[in-house]
Amino acid sequence: MKSFQDKVVLVTGGSSGIGRTTAIAFAREGAKVVVTSRRENEGKETVRLMKEVGSEGLFIRTDVSKEGDVKAMVEATVKAYGRLDYAFNNAGIEGDAAPLAEQTVDNYEAVLGINVRGVFLSMKYEIPQMLENGGGAIVNMSSIAGLIGFPGFSLYIASKHAVLGLTKTAALEYAKSGIRINAVSPAVIETDMVDRFIGKIGVGKEGETRQQLAAMHPIGRTGKPEEIASAVLYLCSDGASFVTGQALTIDGGYTAQ
Numbered sequence: 001m002k003s004f005q006d007k008v009v010l011v012t013g014g015s016s017g018i019g020r021t022t023a024i025a026f027a028r029e030g031a032k033v034v035v036t037s038r039r040e041n042e043g044k045e046t047v048r049l050m051k052e053v054g055s056e057g058l059f060i061r062t063d064v065s066k067e068g069d070v071k072a073m074v075e076a077t078v079k080a081y082g083r084l085d086y087a088f089n090n091a092g093i094e095g096d097a098a099p100l101a102e103q104t105v106d107n108y109e110a111v112l113g114i115n116v117r118g119v120f121l122s123m124k125y126e127i128p129q130m131l132e133n134g135g136g137a138i139v140n141m142s143s144i145a146g147l148i149g150f151p152g153f154s155l156y157i158a159s160k161h162a163v164l165g166l167t168k169t170a171a172l173e174y175a176k177s178g179i180r181i182n183a184v185s186p187a188v189i190e191t192d193m194v195d196r197f198i199g200k201i202g203v204g205k206e207g208e209t210r211q212q213l214a215a216m217h218p219i220g221r222t223g224k225p226e227e228i229a230s231a232v233l234y235l236c237s238d239g240a241s242f243v244t245g246q247a248l249t250i251d252g253g254y255t256a257q
Helices: 017-028 040-052 067-081 105-133 154-177 192-201 206-215 225-236
Strands: 008-012 032-037 057-061 086-089 136-141 179-186 247-250
Touching: 008 017, 008 067, 008 105, 017 032, 017 040, 017 086, 017 225, 032 040, 032 067, 040 057, 057 067, 067 105, 086 105, 086 225, 105 136, 105 154, 105 179, 136 154, 136 225, 154 179, 179 225, 225 247
Parallel strands: 008 032, 008 086, 032 057, 086 136, 136 179, 179 247
Antiparallel strands: none
16 A cells, blocks of 8 residues: 555645655655646646656646635645645745845745745645544645845745744644644755756856855755655655654755754
């Protein structure tokens, strides 16, 4: 029996990177996975890749900053599969790089809208469905940016701190209802977002910047999406049945320095 056989999982931001890799990992373990994203073609490609590993899936175009989209996303999941067991609220953006006094309100609205409002709205509509099932598990995407500061990305840093606050509070509110709520806090992971980040910080040549980022991790390299996916599946598994309200830091030793 596969670990998540016939369970229903919702993955936001599942069109690439950590989201796509996690969706495929759940599918490989037998789950029915609903993938959401603003990018339709890439999201449908994730569903195709899930089918290749032997499980069915569904794509729903969603902007998690919009309440109507999120409500419809959860309703469509339950209509298709009858329940919701697990959710990985992964959708996020890094925003523009600038010192705080030069940040714009538009960038604030964009970053906080996706990274914080999106997690809030997702949990707001996911939790009632899980309560109807008698429980479930939610994993929210934070970052080591939720634990430390980083010059030039004050709004992204603030958003990831906020995700941890939402996670810990919701975990306490629903612990006795059978819903476990945790977060993952990765360091630098090899994704499209990191490619964009490198372009925005503008330090040295791209190759030099990647080497610099790798050197910041005591383990000597940056992380892989599969390493975050493994952590998400663990936090949703029975093996993590006594784990709630936690931020699992996956950072190659970055924050231990």
